[in-house]
Amino acid sequence: MSRVFSLKMARQTAEAFLKEEGITTLPVDPFAIAESRDIAVEGKPETADGVSGMLLRHGNNFGIVFATHIPSKGFQRFSVSHELGHYFLPGHVDQVLKNGIHVSRGGFITADPYELEADHFATGLLMPEGPFRKAMDRHDPGLEAIEAVADLCLTSRTATAIRYAELTDTAVAVIMSTGGTIDYCFLSEAMKSLPKLDWLRKGSPLPPGTATARFAAEPGRVRAGERIADAVDVRDWLGGTTRAAISEESVGLGSYGKVLTVLVSSQIGQDDDSDDEEREEDVIERWTPRFSR
Known part of the structure; x- marks a missing residue:
């Protein structure tokens, strides 16, 4: 699977989740989504910096810790959504939680494919295309x-x-x-x-x-x-x-x-690639996972 395709799939996975949960309006609340899956969420002390968030697992229980040293609700909501990406995206839990704890440094600046996919999941979750x-x-x-x-x-x-x-x-x-x-x-x-x-x-x-x-x-x-x-x-x-x-x-x-x-x-034109985009969306739709509780 190509990098571009995997990132689009991550966004589509988040949007498919919203559709199946009946979430159609903005803003999307990642804290409520975590609660709906019995995932405990809490902020790190403001004096603790360095990472944007963490996903933790103990047995079948999960938790998310997000950074608060950056006083931005947008940053904090994105951090929680990023960790939800690791929770929901296929293969992420097994890969990133081998030791029971995963530390994330998201923000589209990493080459790690799992971090990038989680970033793009967060994008699709908080800013769904429609x-x-x-x-x-x-x-x-x-x-x-x-x-x-x-x-x-x-x-x-x-x-x-x-x-x-x-x-x-x-x-x-x-x-x-x-x-x-x-x-x-x-x-x-x-x-x-x-x-x-x-x-x-x-x-x-x-x-x-x-x-x-x-x-x-x-x-x-x-x-x-x-x-x-x-x-x-x-x-x-x-x-x-x-x-x-x-x-x-x-x-x-x-x-x-x-x-x-x-x-x-407003002067620079654009090519009409709508047919190609529609064909690509059909492929993504067929490969998008469906969620259940």
Whole structure:
């Protein structure tokens, strides 16, 4: 099974669970889901940092411990949902709980396939495609839309932005950076259609001369949660051969010292791959497990 397919399967598994439980509205409550499976959930002391969550097993009893040193309900809900991914996804319990306890450091930054699958399960659980699309379509594309949907889903701006880029039909790029250095970049399918674009690689500097690069050079403003907006040429960020105007919006994420940047273009077109997507969804549907108590 390919990595892309396994991650989509993880999201589909979460969405299949919601469907069978009759959960159709946002926000989804991962704490209630854990309780429905008799999984004890509690927060670690605020002074204990380092990991996002833990899944524990003693005999047939399970428990989840989540980090509280990061005062973000979105982060904590995602951490619990990540551990639920290990609980629900086929093969995870046997693999990750060999010693009765599993420590997770989620956040889409690991190469461990089990951690990535649990991250994507959490995404599908907290931001299921159908309700998420309806919510994001109520707003014009951009940072404001991401923040509005994050408020609805009770998810972090970061996780919501990644899901937004994955599902939107608009040309969107989501970039996370720290101290002027790129942590990661997610592009929507429409943005990927740009010919000869330059991928923004982890560890590379923010493009010089951009408003975001200037903003990131002022850590006080970043910590204060300030935001900036600009209108630029897409080539200033992604290179390539296509001249197109894009909006550039960035917000400082407070004490994390990180900057979330959202690029949006209404000019850059997208290919119509709907038939291929429908065939792929049919395959995923046939392989999606069904849940029972």
